[in-house]
Amino acid sequence: MTEQPFLSVTGLTKHFKPAAFSRGPVVRAIEDVSFEVPRGKVVGLVGESGSGKTTIGRSVLRLVEPTAGTVLVDGVDMTKLSARELRQQRSRMQYIFQDPFASLSPRMTIGQILMEGLEIQGVEPRETRVARAKAALAAVELPADAFDRYAHEFSGGQRQRIGIARALALEPELIVADEPVSALDVSIQAQIINLLRDLQLRLGLTMLFISHDLAVVEYICDTVIVLYLGRIMEIAPAETLYANPRHPYTRALLSAIPEPIPGRTSQRQVLVGDIPSPANPPSGCVFRTRCPLAIEACAGAVPGLETVGTEHRSACIRNAEIAAGAIS
Template identity: 55%
Template sequence: MIETKKTTETLLKVENLKKYFPIKKGIAVQRYVGDLKAVDGVSFEIRRGETLGLVGESGCGKSTIGRVILRLLEPSKGKVIFEGKVLNELSHEEMRQMRSQMQMIFQDSYASLNPRMRVGDIIAEPILIQGVSSRAEREKRVCKILDVVGLSPYHGARYPHEFSGGQRQRIGIARALALNPKLIICDEPVSALDLSIQAQLINLLEDLQKEYHLTYLFIAHDLSVVKHISDRVAVMYLGKIAELANSEELYKNPQHPYTIALLSAIPVPDPTVKKDRIILKGDVPSPVNPPSGCRFHTRCPKVQSICKEQDPNFRDIGNDHFVACHLV
């Protein structure tokens, strides 16, 4: 098997990305009353051949970032640059062609598959849309892809409801691979599965990355899964990235109080080992009206007056380790 070539070359770059959802009130006449700030000024890059893990609590904006990158949602502000091209400046036709290089694996493997289509047709659909008109060629590619993800060619004649959750997720992976993409956005692809099935799919994704030179944005909330698969990890809180570092560096030397609290909550399989867990007080603030200054200051055990007044810069503290915290 061919090893993935991880380089320092940037494949995808996100600059000051924002996604606001307008809030309106009224029935007959609706009026604008504010914005839900799902993503609010996020910047990062993904290098060719690597896996960037994106973690955080539910509602922090992880999945929204994935959808905005693929322009399934239009950004409110900022840029998404893929191989030097600004995606949010492309026309509809240009973006359609670009999507052959960028695919997504969705969290809900059942809802993302058309229940009225056979599996073979689901996988063949993107191949047809991208211009492969020969039916024999499409069928040949579908059989090969099914075999690659651990399914049999005869599974192509079945419908999604005839498969287990893990098998349906393999179908989602097969559909993402159909056009030989360079980047795959994995939106919590194993969160709804049993642990044994999770391990199988994580190993499959790693094998596929090595064989097809894939680059992943791996979105999840399970820090143990992210540690296993990611080269670098970004931690999100309430629409912003709090910390970003090499996976080993982040888990051994976390700097942001939120990252430290998240890591303390990872369960230890040995019942004889006692772990000091940091319990954060209060609830996550509303993204409609986020706190001033540092967004984490309302729950931070180390909060100081400057945290309530100034939004910390997202800065490099050395060794490619970025943190947005006044205390670091």
């Protein structure tokens, strides 16, 4: 019997309507997105800015309200919960933000920040909240005296550790990590990624990892979802995707990764033009306006995800030609 995925997203759609009395267009941030995250695994969402990665992460936790679709967390449909029921589920799901400093109150000590969520969730007595907050700080390798200090007293990497500790204090089962290292120096990025991977394995966390950095995603993720203009282009196990990408967009993204091995080179595939506006997406395949393999038929219909290998799916009408080697 196949185990039920811990997170199951089906037909997730988010449209941002213009403000009241405004004549602006509807922004189609994400459109008909479906995927699953097995319990204890890490699934990465990658793509350029404007691809819908953050909107998916926030819609999953209902930090923004989806326009359509279902989000099942351990069998519970998040989109159907009342405000009270949603609050009860919050301790099971936590969000790690991109900017650690902006997400930490400058007026509260780190201990107060970490205990705030515990208090909201009704964790009593105070001694228990203190103990869990201090345990979370220890888990992210921060000194005990961090509990009584303020956010401005820490470096960027330490602040992100505090953000991770805040998520861990509630002992969640699902974490959405939204570009958790993009604001950090490269040397610090490696430390934080190693910490996240260690915590995920040790605690058995299920994680949705959002990033534009495919090198980071390759290291930490079990499965990778490639997004473009709010739609899924390709899904595959990380090892498969990096070894044999099928979608033209994925190939272009991977070709842009700096090659660290001397003497080994890859042909760079440069995408022409900018990503279109989600307020006015192209007809048919949304990637067709920049795709080197686009043909007239690409404008006619939105391609669905087709199976192109074991647990590997790609949304391109030319999948068969790519697989046969007729085009590359």
